[in-house]
Amino acid sequence: MMAVNQRRSPAMRLVALLSGAVVVAQLATAHAQQAPAPPPSSQAAPPTQAAQAAQAAPAAPAAPAASADADPSKAVYEAARVLYEDGDYAGALLSFQRAYDLSGSANTLWNMALCEKNLRRYARAIRLLERYQMEGGERLTEEDRKGATYLITTMRGFVSTVKIAVDQRDATVTVDDEAVGITPLARPLLVDMGFRRVQVKKKGFLPFDERVRVVGGNEMSVNVKLEAEVHEGRLEVTAGVHDLIALDGQVVAQGRFAGKVQSGGHTLKVTGPGMQPYQSEVVIQDEKLRRIQVTLQPAPKTGLPAWLMVAGGAVLAAGVGFTAGYLLFQAGEAGEPTRGTLAPYTVEIR
Known part of the structure; x- marks a missing residue:
């Protein structure tokens, strides 16, 4: 397995301190990009020499130690060196990441940190250097550790510790479109200075999406209160005044209604004195306006007119008299005489 930047010669052992000096010079010259300069001698360059170190031509990270031809990480590492020397730090970062995946060498993390530094992504560079110190373990010399610590301390002025507190659990938090965790977050985040986009999303709630100004070398908090997602639209109904x-x-409402209504189907009914009721099913869509104009029609009259009542009464009375007369004289229509109790016991009714 290839060991990148393992036990180096005295000329290479202090590349960490050199890189720290490059960062100081880079910050002093207001964002002037500078690749790591050639390493100094056995003494670490003091901060006062940073400006002079920055004037040196860019140099690629140290070459990996000799390894067997069968090691696939060697070719990837050499490609990363070419990209770094050409100033393509983004491409070099990808190749160094691939070399790290193949070799597992902690020293490759150092080279990745240099790429992130040159891309001005200081928070990522710091995290990589912390991994470099942890994974390197006892293989790192004291000078290696001092160099990484110095570089981390220098870049701390360009990042802030941000604590993001969300009132809902299991929400996804992203910073600049990069997922950083699920709420509640285990620890505060290390964020580069500048305007950062903070997003918090959870199903059933409206997304939180704001640009937050981060000042370097500071601690700050972002408190997020998610609002429940409500599906609703607007309904306007206009009818008669009464x-x-x-x-x-x-x-x-009376006469007119305008307001928010939950999305879905609803039953609308409009009534008025002496008017025929109106009823209809209304469908409300999310964030849509539905307008309805209702004009009631007069209700049909159910009572009979007075003249019909009088005429009907007369007809009814005539009918009753006719029926009574019919029943009264119906017996006289028979051919046989009516029998009585007096002699001659029969009476003819003509």
């Missing part, structure tokens, strides 16, 4: 407007069986 008409009552009811929605789903409850009177909501």
Whole structure:
């Protein structure tokens, strides 16, 4: 397995301190990009020499130690060196990451940190250097550790510790479109200075999406309160001045109604004195406006006119008299005489 930047010669052992000096010079010259300069001698360059170190030509990270031809990480590492020397730090970062995946060498993390530094992604560079110190373990010399610590301390002025507190659990938090965790977050985040985009999303809630100004070398908090997602639209109903407007069986207005209504189907009913009721099913869509104009029609009259009542009464009375007369004289229509109790016991009715 290839060991990148393992036990180096005295000329290479202090590349960490050199890189720290490059960072100081880079910050002093207001964002002037500078690849790591050639390493100094056995003494670590003091901060006062940073400007002079920055004037040196860019140098690629140290070459990996000799390894067997069968080691696939060697070719990937050499490609990363070419990209780094050409100033393609993004491409070099990808190749160094691939070399790390193949070799597992902690020293490759150092080279990745240099790429992130040159891309001005200081928070990522710091995290990589912390991994470098942890994974390197006893294989790192004291000078290696001092160099990494110095570089981390220098870049701390360009990042802030941000604590993001969300009132809902299991929400996804992203910073600049990069997922950083699920709430509640285990620890504060290390974020580069500048305007950062903070997003918090959870199903059933409206997304939180804001640009937050981060000042370097500081600690800050971002408190997020998610609002429940409500599916609703607007409904406007216009009717007569004295008409009552009811929605789903409850009177909501008289004459005119305008307001928010939950999305879905609803029963609309409009009633008025002496008017025929109006009823209809209304469908409300999310964030849509539905307007309805209702004009009630007069209700049909159910009582009979007075003249019909009088005429009907006369007809009814005549009918009753006719029926009574018919029943009274119906017996006289027979051919046989009516029998009585006096002699001659029969009486003819003519």
